[in-house]
Amino acid sequence: MPPVAVYRGRFGSAHAERLLWRAGFGPRSGEAQKLAKLGLEGAVHSLVYPGREHFVGRAPHDDKGHPLDPYDAWGQDHLWWLDRMIRTSRPLVERIALVWHDWFATSNQGVGSQRLMIGQNNLFREHGLGNFHELLLRVTEDPAMLLWLNGTDNSKYSPNENYGREMMELFTLGAGRGYTELDVRANARALTGFRNDWKPNVGDVDFRYDPRYHDPATKTIFHKTGAFTWKDSCRLCVTHPDHPSFFVQKMWSYFVPAAPDAATASGLQQLYVKSGYEIRPVVEAILRHPALYEGPRMVKSPVLYTAGLLRRLGRGIDTTAWTWLDSMAGQQLFYPPNVGGWDDTRWLDTATWRGRWWIAQYALNPYALDPGKAKEPYDAQKLVHAAIGFWNEPAIGARTLAALQTFARTAAGDAKGQKWKQQQYPPMIVNALRHLIAVSPEFQAA
Amino acid sequence: MTRDCLHCDGLSRSRLLHQAMAEAGKGLPSLEPGMPLPAGTGLSRRRFIAHGLGAALAVYGGSRLLGLRAFEEGIAAAASVGPQTILVSVFLEGGADGLSVLSPQGDPLYRKLRPTLALSGGTALVEDGRLFWHPALSGLAQLYGEHKVTVMPAVGYTHPDQSHFTSRHYWEVGATSTQLNTGWLGRYLDAVGVMDNPLQGVSLDDTLAPALATAKVPVAAITAPDQYDFYSNRVWGEVQERMLEAFGLFGGQPADPALHTAGNIASQVDRLRRQLLPFRSDNGQSGIQSPVPYPKSDDPFPGKLAGLAAMIAANLPMRVVALSAPGEYDTHSSEPQALAQGLQLTSDSLLAFQRDLEARGIADRVLVHVWSEFGRRAQENGSAGTDHGAAGAGFLVGTRVNGQMIGEFPGLQSGLDQDGNLIETADFRAVYSSLLEQWLGVDAGKVIPGASAFQRVQLVQ
Numbered sequence: 001m002p003p004v005a006v007y008r009g010r011f012g013s014a015h016a017e018r019l020l021w022r023a024g025f026g027p028r029s030g031e032a033q034k035l036a037k038l039g040l041e042g043a044v045h046s047l048v049y050p051g052r053e054h055f056v057g058r059a060p061h062d063d064k065g066h067p068l069d070p071y072d073a074w075g076q077d078h079l080w081w082l083d084r085m086i087r088t089s090r091p092l093v094e095r096i097a098l099v100w101h102d103w104f105a106t107s108n109q110g111v112g113s114q115r116l117m118i119g120q121n122n123l124f125r126e127h128g129l130g131n132f133h134e135l136l137l138r139v140t141e142d143p144a145m146l147l148w149l150n151g152t153d154n155s156k157y158s159p160n161e162n163y164g165r166e167m168m169e170l171f172t173l174g175a176g177r178g179y180t181e182l183d184v185r186a187n188a189r190a191l192t193g194f195r196n197d198w199k200p201n202v203g204d205v206d207f208r209y210d211p212r213y214h215d216p217a218t219k220t221i222f223h224k225t226g227a228f229t230w231k232d233s234c235r236l237c238v239t240h241p242d243h244p245s246f247f248v249q250k251m252w253s254y255f256v257p258a259a260p261d262a263a264t265a266s267g268l269q270q271l272y273v274k275s276g277y278e279i280r281p282v283v284e285a286i287l288r289h290p291a292l293y294e295g296p297r298m299v300k301s302p303v304l305y306t307a308g309l310l311r312r313l314g315r316g317i318d319t320t321a322w323t324w325l326d327s328m329a330g331q332q333l334f335y336p337p338n339v340g341g342w343d344d345t346r347w348l349d350t351a352t353w354r355g356r357w358w359i360a361q362y363a364l365n366p367y368a369l370d371p372g373k374a375k376e377p378y379d380a381q382k383l384v385h386a387a388i389g390f391w392n393e394p395a396i397g398a399r400t401l402a403a404l405q406t407f408a409r410t411a412a413g414d415a416k417g418q419k420w421k422q423q424q425y426p427p428m429i430v431n432a433l434r435h436l437i438a439v440s441p442e443f444q445a446a
Numbered sequence: 447m448t449r450d451c452l453h454c455d456g457l458s459r460s461r462l463l464h465q466a467m468a469e470a471g472k473g474l475p476s477l478e479p480g481m482p483l484p485a486g487t488g489l490s491r492r493r494f495i496a497h498g499l500g501a502a503l504a505v506y507g508g509s510r511l512l513g514l515r516a517f518e519e520g521i522a523a524a525a526s527v528g529p530q531t532i533l534v535s536v537f538l539e540g541g542a543d544g545l546s547v548l549s550p551q552g553d554p555l556y557r558k559l560r561p562t563l564a565l566s567g568g569t570a571l572v573e574d575g576r577l578f579w580h581p582a583l584s585g586l587a588q589l590y591g592e593h594k595v596t597v598m599p600a601v602g603y604t605h606p607d608q609s610h611f612t613s614r615h616y617w618e619v620g621a622t623s624t625q626l627n628t629g630w631l632g633r634y635l636d637a638v639g640v641m642d643n644p645l646q647g648v649s650l651d652d653t654l655a656p657a658l659a660t661a662k663v664p665v666a667a668i669t670a671p672d673q674y675d676f677y678s679n680r681v682w683g684e685v686q687e688r689m690l691e692a693f694g695l696f697g698g699q700p701a702d703p704a705l706h707t708a709g710n711i712a713s714q715v716d717r718l719r720r721q722l723l724p725f726r727s728d729n730g731q732s733g734i735q736s737p738v739p740y741p742k743s744d745d746p747f748p749g750k751l752a753g754l755a756a757m758i759a760a761n762l763p764m765r766v767v768a769l770s771a772p773g774e775y776d777t778h779s780s781e782p783q784a785l786a787q788g789l790q791l792t793s794d795s796l797l798a799f800q801r802d803l804e805a806r807g808i809a810d811r812v813l814v815h816v817w818s819e820f821g822r823r824a825q826e827n828g829s830a831g832t833d834h835g836a837a838g839a840g841f842l843v844g845t846r847v848n849g850q851m852i853g854e855f856p857g858l859q860s861g862l863d864q865d866g867n868l869i870e871t872a873d874f875r876a877v878y879s880s881l882l883e884q885w886l887g888v889d890a891g892k893v894i895p896g897a898s899a900f901q902r903v904q905l906v907q
Contacts, residue, residue: 150778150829158828162778165609165834175611176624181865184608257704297704348711357676368680397705403695411688425685432681432689441696441712445704 004267007290011040014395015293021300021446022255023047023287024091026308028056029392040288048129048284050090057087060317068317070118075323077114078333081121082326083317085307096128096283097121098303099254101333104139104171105341106148108334113144113203117334120144129280132247132272133238136172140234141194143207149339152196152207154188156215164188166339167237178242179222186219190228238277244269248282253344255286257298264289297445299347302329305356308446309363309438312392321362329355348444360438367434369427376426378415380408383426387433400440404433524643524763531885532758534814535631535657535768538792540776541610543832544821544839544868546785547583548599548855552576555858563781563826571597573851582790585797586841593849594800595841596905600853600861601877602837602870606820610776610834614819618656620878621895630878630893631766632660637892639663639765646765650750655768691716737805740798743791745772751799759806765886775818779829792816796843804845813844813885813906817874824858825866836867840877846885848907852877876900 009015017032024047027035035043060068060083062076070080085094101124108117120142127135139145140163146152149163164187168179193214196207209230219228221236228236237243248268252260260268268282275281286292300308303326310316326332330352336342367390369376376383384404388396396404411429415421437443549565550556553576557564568578569587577599579587589595603622607613616622620630628636631647639646640663647665649655658665676690694716699705736755740748750769757764772795773788796814803809821838853872855861863869879890879897884906890897 150831153779153827153829153831155828158826160778160827160829160831161833169609169611175609176607181608185865296702299704299707348707350711350715353711353715354676361678365679371680371682397699399699399709400696403692403697406695407688407692411685414684414688428681428685432678432685432692435678435681436689436692439693439712441699441705441708444708445702 004264004271004285004288005290006288007040007293009290009293011043011293012036015040016043018293018446019043019047019287020091021304021308022292022298024095025085025304026311026446028311029314044284044287047092047287048280050093052089053093054089055084055087056089057314057316059083060087063319063321071115075320075332077108077118078323078326079317079320080118081333082303082307082322085303086310086316092283093125093128096279097124099251100124100128100135102254102336102341102344103250104145105336105339106144106334107336107338108144111144111147113147114334116144116147116204121334129283130278132277132279133234135279136167136234136238137231139171140167140191140230141207141209143196143204146194146196146207147204151191152194154192154194155213156189156192157213159185159188159192159215161185161188164191164233167191167233170340172237172246173240173242174246177246178240183221186221186228187233189215189217190219190221190233191230193230244272247272247277251279251282252286255283256289256291256295258291258295260289260291264291299445301342301344301347302326302331302352302355302359303333305329305444306359306363309360309443313363313367315363315366319362322359325355325359325362327355328352329359353439356444357435357439360435364431364434364438368431371424371427371431374427374430375423376430378412378422378426380405380412380429383408383412383429384433387430387437390430390434391437394437394442396437396440396442400437400442403440404436407436408433524640524646527763529761529808529811530763530765531887532764532812533631533766533881533885534754534812535655535766536771536792536796536814536816537655537768538771538773538775538788538816538818539614540774540818541613541820541822541834542775542789542818542838543777543781543785544600544818544835544837545824545832546781547580547789547839548577548597549580550576550855550858551578553855553858559825559858561826562830563832571851573597574599574855576857577855580786580789582786583793585793586843589797589800589843590849594845594847595843596847596849596852598840598842598852598872598877599855600821600837600868600871601817601840601874602820602868603873603875604870606836606863606867606870608820608834608836608867610819615656617817617819617874618659620657620875620893623895626895627659628661629655629657629659631655631657631768632665633893634766634882634886634888635665636660636662638886638888643763645763648764648767650754650767650769655770658766658768736802738798738801740802741791741794743772745791747772747791748795748798751795752802755799755802755806755808758803758808758812771816777822777831778827778833779831781826781831800843809845813842813846813881815877815881816841816843821868823866824862824868836863836865837870838868840874842905846906848904850904852903852905872903873900876903877905880905 013032013036016035017027020027020032020035038046060079062068068076068080070077088094101121106120108114111117123138123142127138149166150160151163154160154163161184165184167187168184169175173179193209193211195210195213196204199205214229216227218225221228222240224236226232248265268285271285272282306322306326323332330347331342376386408429411425415425546565551566565580568581571577586595603616615624618629619626635647644664644666647658649658654665678686678689681689693712696709696712698710736752740752754767771788771792773792774784775788777784800809803812817840818838820835822832822835827833856869856871861869875894879894879900880902882888882890882893883902
């Protein structure tokens with residue numbers, strides 16, 4: 001089997017920082033430097049085999065200090081997960097759960113139960129780095145998915161193709177790859193048998209498999225014939241010859257922006273198949289690949305952007321604003337736009353960029369200097385340094401730096417000859433610079 | 447707790463892929479599965495305010511982008527040519543159930559195939575007494591009575607594809623090809639359009655309609671000039687002004703596509719913010735005054751049509767316009783209420799739009815084409831819904847349509863294919879070819895691949 005290429009260059013804190021953005025939610029203060037000391041192999045290993053989970057920092061709460069109520073309070077499901085992203089000791093586990101939330105995109109818009117959505121989310125957390133075949137089985141019988149794609153509407157008396165089609169088109173094979181309309185229909189029949197009840201004031205309950213609703217007749221799927229059930233359905237999709245290429249391309253695209261070269265794709269596919277459809281070795285190989293470290297940046301998703309800012313600031317969830325702010329920026333957790341998930345190539349436009357402006361504004365709120373009290377030097381250059389220092393010396397490109405300096409110089413120039421302005425403008429300029437850095441290109445992509 | 451029908455929204459990746467890729471000059475996505483999308487899309491988009499339009503335009507550049515002043519001048523020059531005909535494309539996304547839109551209540555098999563979903567009542571079609579207008583389409587039925595609607599009861603194509611993504615792509619590119627990467631309206635504009643008038647093709651949605659994707663000439667998407675404000679905590683006055691001026695300086699960084707996108711978007715935000723400053727009025731008075739009432743709705747659709755009528759009346763040089771209809775049409779379950787809701791608002795809004803155009807005396811210039819990517823299975827699915835089908839219903843609306851049915855209803859006895867889906871009696875490419883030649887005045891052979899193979903239908907009086 002051709003080995004998948006491994007990054008052999010120097011592994012400094014910049015490389016560790018990129019790894020933390022791709023495999024997690026960005027570095028906490030000093031975290032990249034610490035991770036760099038482990039070297040590439042040690043760093044990747046620490047993320048892929050993270051050990052027991054623990055949380056760092058204060059438990060999340062709403063604006064009044066009350067604990068979150070993720071099952072019942074609107075939007076607090078989003079906060080519940082965002083908190084895990086910020087405080088977890090296992091960032092890759094949360095990141096891969098986000099991958100699966102996008103891959104098997106299920107929206108509470110159609111499920112109508114935060115409890116069921118969080119149940120599905122825990123499944124992604126538990127099996128996210130495990131075996132894809134196992135994961136597909138769990139997803140297929142997951143109550144939120146059964147509601148979302150009409151799985152419990154699908155019976156031998158009245159087949160419903162919704163899940164059977166997307167299972168092939170979106171989850172395992174890709175549109176039009178290696179299946180026909182007859183396969184879709186037969187697959188829908190194989191998937192019959194799931195039921196649930198609906199109780200007033202409670203909602204959808206008692207999800208179960210009832211053989212009486214299963215179509216026991218013979219079906220032909222992918223030229224194979226048998227009295228297939230939903231488990232056969234999962235097996236046939238995962239063992240389909242077109243599945244490994246789909247899996248590898250899609251998984252890769254979550255970590256590296258440019259498609260893998262043919263040798264890499266083929267190496268990863270073989271790794272995947274030989275391991276018996278294990279997810280962890282594929283992810284591990286992607287995280288060690290030169291393309292991750294040497295290739296271009298990726299635009300952060302809104303949730304990654306928010307979690308990253310809060311991690312860098314050392315701030316936990318202390319307001320419920322993040323739900324509507326992330327929604328404004330284009331990503332409310334548990335509400336992907338459709339079963340295809342979010343468009344990971346098109347996060348930024350003139351509307352969502354404004355959402356990020358407001359996220360940065362909220363993130364920086366508690367740290368804003370009081371222009372009436374704070375003492376900052378009346379020196380544009382020093383103010384720029386102070387603001388960059390506030391963010392722990394991130395790498396800022398020449399063009400962005402020039403924009404920051406131009407702003408600081410002109411704003412300071414406005415205070416010329418006026419003593420009160422020379423006292424009050426410098427803290428305001430620092431506040432503005434911190435905010436401008438947070439929305440700069442260097443903070444939007446990693 | 448009531449569960450609405452949104453959970454039957456099983457739409458595929460089509461929406462996101464199309465959003466990502468519908469860039470004029472860059473083309474539509476390849477249908478190659480699993481293929482990652484190129485980063486940095488959206489780079490060629492610019493926004494500006496067109497004088498006399500009072501709206502922000504997102505301009506999707508062609509092979510080269512002219513300066514914004516040139517666009518302004520081009521728009522003025524194009525407008526001076528005089529009024530031209532306009533085609534408005536209205537898309538029912540998700541696969542509208544043609545057998546409910548026009549229910550074959552006079553077909554003996556209808557109630558058997560649709561034991562719970564079968565509709566009763568409504569207005570019968572004069573041309574085919576078996577077919578009845580959906581009760582929510584009373585507006586279209588009224589216009590039909592005035593000979594202002596042409597009905598296509600079974601429009602589609604042979605070898606139908608039941609993927610939302612693929613079938614929609616076919617309709618958008620005007621061919622059953624996964625290789626074409628420009629829209630059929632985009633290719634029309636490439637044939638007859640100009641380099642300096644982005645208004646020639648207008649998308650009224652948040653992103654460019656893929657049917658408008660061009661290879662050469664620019665087209666536009668229009669956003670409502672809304673509240674577009676930026677603040678920073680404890681930054682006031684002059685310093686705030688300087689701060690807001692600063693992020694426009696970030697600009698592109700071509701060495702890295704993601705940084706380039708982030709910097710360019712910041713510049714676009716800056717420009718848009720400045721352009722929209724005049725619209726931040728406190729009185730809340732809209733700049734658009736309609737001579738007729740439009741349906742009141744949270745959905746922007748009626749407002750978009752009201753704005754479009756005002757833009758046409760202002761003689762803006764538009765040729766083709768595309769927008770999505772309101773409603774959920776991928777009705778795998780709970781179909782009756784979901785479908786009725788979407789159809790009602792769509793039809794009521796189109797009726798108001800027609801009356802608006804008539805009141806302004808510009809109705810003869812406008813033709814509306816209503817379409818969906820496929821119809822739905824004849825046999826209902828038992829979840830009070832229907833699965834993906836083949837041929838569906840479509841319409842042409844306007845004072846100049848000739849009102850004669852295109853194709854016929856094939857009947858449920860012999861008109862279903864081996865999958866139980868309605869067989870098409872009119873090909874969408876024949877409809878496109880006829881529209882191009884009879885309404886837009888261009889040889890369809892320049893736009894639709896293999897156009898000569900499709901028999902033209904007489905559409906226009």
